[in-house]
Amino acid sequence: MGIRIGILGYGNLGRGVELAVGHCPDMELAGVFTRRDPAGVKIATAGVGVYPLDRAEAMADEIDVMILCGGSATDLPQQTPRFARLFNVVDSFDTHANIPQHFAQVDAAAKAGGKVAAISVGWDPGMFSLNRLLAQSILPQGQSYTFWGKGVSQGHSDAIRRIDGVKDARQYTIPVPQALEAVRAGSAPELTTRQKHTRECFVVAEEGADLARIEREIVAMPNYFSDYDTTVHFISQEELERDHSGIPHGGFVIHTGKTGGENNHVIEYSLKLDSNPEFTASVLVAYARAVCRMNREGQSGCKTVFDVPPAYLSPLSGEELREHLL
Amino acid sequence: MGIRIGILGYGNLGRGVELAVGHCPDMELAGVFTRRDPAGVKIATAGVGVYPLDRAEAMADEIDVMILCGGSATDLPQQTPRFARLFNVVDSFDTHANIPQHFAQVDAAAKAGGKVAAISVGWDPGMFSLNRLLAQSILPQGQSYTFWGKGVSQGHSDAIRRIDGVKDARQYTIPVPQALEAVRAGSAPELTTRQKHTRECFVVAEEGADLARIEREIVAMPNYFSDYDTTVHFISQEELERDHSGIPHGGFVIHTGKTGGENNHVIEYSLKLDSNPEFTASVLVAYARAVCRMNREGQSGCKTVFDVPPAYLSPLSGEELREHLL
Numbered sequence: 110m111g112i113r114i115g116i117l118g119y120g121n122l123g124r125g126v127e128l129a130v131g132h133c134p135d136m137e138l139a140g141v142f143t144r145r146d147p148a149g150v151k152i153a154t155a156g157v158g159v160y161p162l163d164r165a166e167a168m169a170d171e172i173d174v175m176i177l178c179g180g181s182a183t184d185l186p187q188q189t190p191r192f193a194r195l196f197n198v199v200d201s202f203d204t205h206a207n208i209p210q211h212f213a214q215v216d217a218a219a220k221a222g223g224k225v226a227a228i229s230v231g232w233d234p235g236m237f238s239l240n241r242l243l244a245q246s247i248l249p250q251g252q253s254y255t256f257w258g259k260g261v262s263q264g265h266s267d268a269i270r271r272i273d274g275v276k277d278a279r280q281y282t283i284p285v286p287q288a289l290e291a292v293r294a295g296s297a298p299e300l301t302t303r304q305k306h307t308r309e310c311f312v313v314a315e316e317g318a319d320l321a322r323i324e325r326e327i328v329a330m331p332n333y334f335s336d337y338d339t340t341v342h343f344i345s346q347e348e349l350e351r352d353h354s355g356i357p358h359g360g361f362v363i364h365t366g367k368t369g370g371e372n373n374h375v376i377e378y379s380l381k382l383d384s385n386p387e388f389t390a391s392v393l394v395a396y397a398r399a400v401c402r403m404n405r406e407g408q409s410g411c412k413t414v415f416d417v418p419p420a421y422l423s424p425l426s427g428e429e430l431r432e433h434l435l
Numbered sequence: 436m437g438i439r440i441g442i443l444g445y446g447n448l449g450r451g452v453e454l455a456v457g458h459c460p461d462m463e464l465a466g467v468f469t470r471r472d473p474a475g476v477k478i479a480t481a482g483v484g485v486y487p488l489d490r491a492e493a494m495a496d497e498i499d500v501m502i503l504c505g506g507s508a509t510d511l512p513q514q515t516p517r518f519a520r521l522f523n524v525v526d527s528f529d530t531h532a533n534i535p536q537h538f539a540q541v542d543a544a545a546k547a548g549g550k551v552a553a554i555s556v557g558w559d560p561g562m563f564s565l566n567r568l569l570a571q572s573i574l575p576q577g578q579s580y581t582f583w584g585k586g587v588s589q590g591h592s593d594a595i596r597r598i599d600g601v602k603d604a605r606q607y608t609i610p611v612p613q614a615l616e617a618v619r620a621g622s623a624p625e626l627t628t629r630q631k632h633t634r635e636c637f638v639v640a641e642e643g644a645d646l647a648r649i650e651r652e653i654v655a656m657p658n659y660f661s662d663y664d665t666t667v668h669f670i671s672q673e674e675l676e677r678d679h680s681g682i683p684h685g686g687f688v689i690h691t692g693k694t695g696g697e698n699n700h701v702i703e704y705s706l707k708l709d710s711n712p713e714f715t716a717s718v719l720v721a722y723a724r725a726v727c728r729m730n731r732e733g734q735s736g737c738k739t740v741f742d743v744p745p746a747y748l749s750p751l752s753g754e755e756l757r758e759h760l761l
Contacts, residue, residue: 128695132694208757238761242748242749242760243565243745243748246724246748246750247562247717249459249750250458293707368451368713368717372710372713373709374707374713375706376705377704378566378702380700381619381700382701388574388694388700392573398572414745414761415746415749415761417744417745418744419565419569419741422568422572423571423572427741430739430741431741434571
């Protein structure tokens with residue numbers, strides 16, 4: 110039986126899920142749920158309904174996995190526990206400090222409903238977390254490093270846009286090449302925040318705005334920029350749209366460790382993504398397959414990437430996997 | 436309760452397992468089993484017994500996981516089914532064509548004994564397989580490539596040593612840099628065997644041997660060298676021992692795929708290992724932890740890296756993993 114997917118929230122991530130489902134012959138899109146007026150939401154898949162979010166509960170029998178595509182700040186803390194009672198769900202919750210609380214709430218809801226929920230799925234948290242776990246389990250006498258970028262940080266771009274006189278902005282996080290090389294060389298360096306990443310900002314200012322003041326406010330902004338070497342470029346709206354309209358991202362998880370006292374080993378996992386939301390969506394869809402299967406086998410409760418046997422992510426059978434991929 | 440590890444077969448891999456167990460506070464080495472005369476086998480861990488292989492069965496109550504460190508050609512096809520009846524076991528079986536048969540035999544034995552067996556554990560098969568599976572599940576519209584090296588191939592080194600007039604030899608498998616770059620660029624190239632890897636041989640000839648004939652025999656050897664661009668260097672035994680006594684290896688799993696028709700993504704996993712057997716052993720030990728836990732939870736049967744939830748590889752609790760690694 111095919112896996113019927115619901116998408117809750119139709120922004121960049123929701124559209125990415127729709128595209129990813131289209132690449133999976135074992136899945137079909139069963140509905141899109143939105144807080145907006147459904148009449149105003151045009152989706153890419155012909156013949157699939159767009160419904161108001163509050164209709165979701167009534168359609169519990171028509172959907173095997175609901176993929177929750179809202180934000181971590183306010184949407185998912187409410188939505189994931191709410192819908193995990195009625196649906197198998199997958200979310201990309203990434204507010205790290207609140208993961209234990211989110212896990213507990215979703216676990217209780219999913220167990221009460223006899224459903225499986227996978228939270229914090231994507232690439233970080235997600236594939237990067239999985240690689241940190243694998244590497245540290247294999248080489249416990251070692252050191253893991255995570256670098257992000259080159260890529261667009263939505264949060265940092267938003268922070269710049271809130272500055273007085275800024276019309277639009279795009280911020281790139283960039284790993285420092287020398288830091289990457291030092292880590293790969295196995296020297297297990299202690300790296301400060303400033304030594305690991307630089308930040309590059311492309312800013313469209315309002316006409317007549319004080320550019321020097323805007324630049325000062327950006328580079329001095331606590332948490333976001335003050336701990337980094339930050340470069341600010343003022344460009345036109347046209348240049349921003351022409352050169353910086355993509356949402357690329359990526360990064361590196363590098364673990365170096367020793368065995369036998371003197372033998373060094375380097376484990377490196379890296380991603381280079383043209384579209385952060387479309388890749389994240391592709392990970393969510395693979396885990397949707399897994400939660401559906403785990404639930405059909407009788408499991409319930411909250412899972413993370415740490416708890417899912419990798420075979421459940423693939424449409425191939427155990428025999429096929431052993432023959433073709435092992 | 437700590438995990439009591441047995442090592443069966445005390446060559447390079449078995450010694451690597453002993454070192455890896457020493458880095459795991461939740462494990463202890465309970466015994467080493469050998470086909471040689473135990474009196475002649477000196478191990479590194481004080482106070483641990485060395486026993487003849489046939490004593491293993493009598494010690495079933497003293498060992499939680501037996502790590503089988505024999506070869507895939509003749510040892511493991513016999514040993515893994517034999518010992519999977521009495522012990523949780525882990526092996527590194529890597530004769531790809533025979534994996535389905537090996538899996539079936541080990542699965543039957545482990546189920547009969549109520550034990551868990553993990554086969555084909557290491558880095559390829561093993562971590563590389565896992566990365567092929569993850570990448571292909573996330574980006575089904577894509578292409579996976581595996582490159583090996585730079586590293587020593589024991590099988591190819593042995594093949595050279597069998598040539599008349601050769602005293603000793605060491606063979607390195609080397610990925611072709613242009614092939615790596617073409618794959619990373621996302622062009623999904625079709626690559627022949629010759630385009631992916633080169634082979635470099637360091638050969639010690641017997642005095643008076645016909646070097647030109649030896650070189651011709653190497654580069655023309657079917658399966659091993661004839662499909663590759665192969666370089667042969669004749670060196671002295673002293674040079675071989677000084678410059679080529681290590682057993683480094685590694686490689687790359689690169690998957691490129693598209694989403695939304697035009698966005699490219701590159702997933703790359705790579706290993707750079709000073710000691711192939713010590714790293715492989717470290718992977719075996721992490722999976723020993725997993726099979727022990729799975730068996731304590733009541734599971735039985737044969738598993739591969741595809742079937743093991745990653746959390747089982749780590750000594751940390753679910754709470755700790757979510758807090759520190761997710």
